[in-house]
Amino acid sequence: MVDSGVALAATVVVVVATAAVGIVAGRRGIATVEDFISARNTVERGSLTATIVASSMGAWILFSPAEAGAAFGGISAVVGYAVGSAVPLAVYAFLGPRIRRLIPAGHSLTEYAYVRYGPTMYAFVLVISVAYMFAFLAAEMTGIARGLQVVAGVPLWQTALTIGLAVACYTAYGGLKASVLTDAVQTLVILPLLAVGFGAALLSLGGARAIHAEVVATDPTLLDPGFAGGVEFGIYVVVAILAAEMLNQAWWQRIYAAADSGTLRRSFLVAAVAVVPMVFLAGLFGLVARGRGVGTDQASEAFFVVVGDAFADPIVLAVVVLAVLLVTSSADTLFNAIASVVTADLPRLVAIEGRALTLAARVLTVVVALASTFVAAQGYSVLAVFFVADLLATATFVPLLAGLYSRRLTGGGALVAGVGGLLVGGALFPLTPPTLQVLPLPATFFNAFIGAATVSLALTLLAALVSGARFDLGRLDREIARLDDPTANADGGRLRSDGGSTATAPADGDEEGERC
16 A cells, blocks of 8 residues: 555655746736636637546546446446437537527627526526535545545545545636637546556556456356346436536537537537547446455545555556546536536626626635545545436436427426426435335336436426427527626627617527527
């Protein structure tokens, strides 16, 4: 086992170096709150692709895919996790340009929900979105804290506090620009470390044939692609990840940060392809761990258990560096994303603007960091935390996004669809108290996620069919303005005093949404 002091020192060095890069980014120009939370139209293809990859590849890839393979269904579960991680990015490649066309001056999914559906659905989406992102963040911090505890005996709170405070410092200072720049640097380090680490592990453990023999001897179903449990897991994890990422404000921020729609589309598609092999290789560590005698009760630490057994201390330290880089790349993204949601909504609730709004965004970033650090110190199961967050999103994403295409869906209809899906999914969720599992179906993750998505979709379609409403999608452009100039839209146009806009006809592709 690596000395705990050495491991903690390596962690400090990595986060301090990352913080220095983030602070440099902040010094390049955070003149307004717009710069802080959106970096609108400033990020080119290479940087955008790097920040998407780095933000996708948090420390969770060292825990959740391996835990899925070890405890939930073997190779099929790992494949499902890899595909599920790529699908949302591919969807955003086509959804993102539409969001930019309809809401050119936007910042967050919650302000869209407010204008499109009204205050009640807005409040529902706000709670669900922030809860999901906070759970994601807490799972990330929990994962790295437990990893260092396994390989070096570092107490959970020390790891969580060290990383949380350092990331909060540079994110609170530099905002989204700091996150994007540090992600680009981290990607250049993370990808080689992942490749070398996986290759070294394979050689150290005797090669692919020896590993295969160990896994088969332990449980041959782990390598059976047709194993029912694994296929079932693969199906519902795709649904769960897709739903969750649709409510992830981090991606909405990057939609607006992209230099243009072409850059956005290409970057998300490239990132979607890149994450598949990375998640798949990480998930294989769960199968290796089972083959080496690690029980399902240690599944969430499978990656670090294998690394600790297979490598000498210097290599383990390199893995610690990799894990810390992974968690900082996603933690800064989520710190800023949660703060940006609240910041974009503050002017609606209180009279605040300019420097005061930027300060509020920075304070909120620190508050989020401290709260997630506290949760991480509790040591919950990483995958369990993710599943709770994913269920919330699964019931909500269909009615939320349907409003970008359908003019007939009302706020009331969307709310009924979201709440209905959540009630059904919650009643079928294995982690729900037995007294609330009231439906005549077994409480399984598959039934919970598929049930929530199906009910939500059905109620959304029904609500749109019976509605006589006709929402003007042009209101999204007219009523959502830049935070540094509430009278201007993203193209520099001015809102008229009567609530109209100097903007011209809808962009290409909007007529289809108007007819729905």
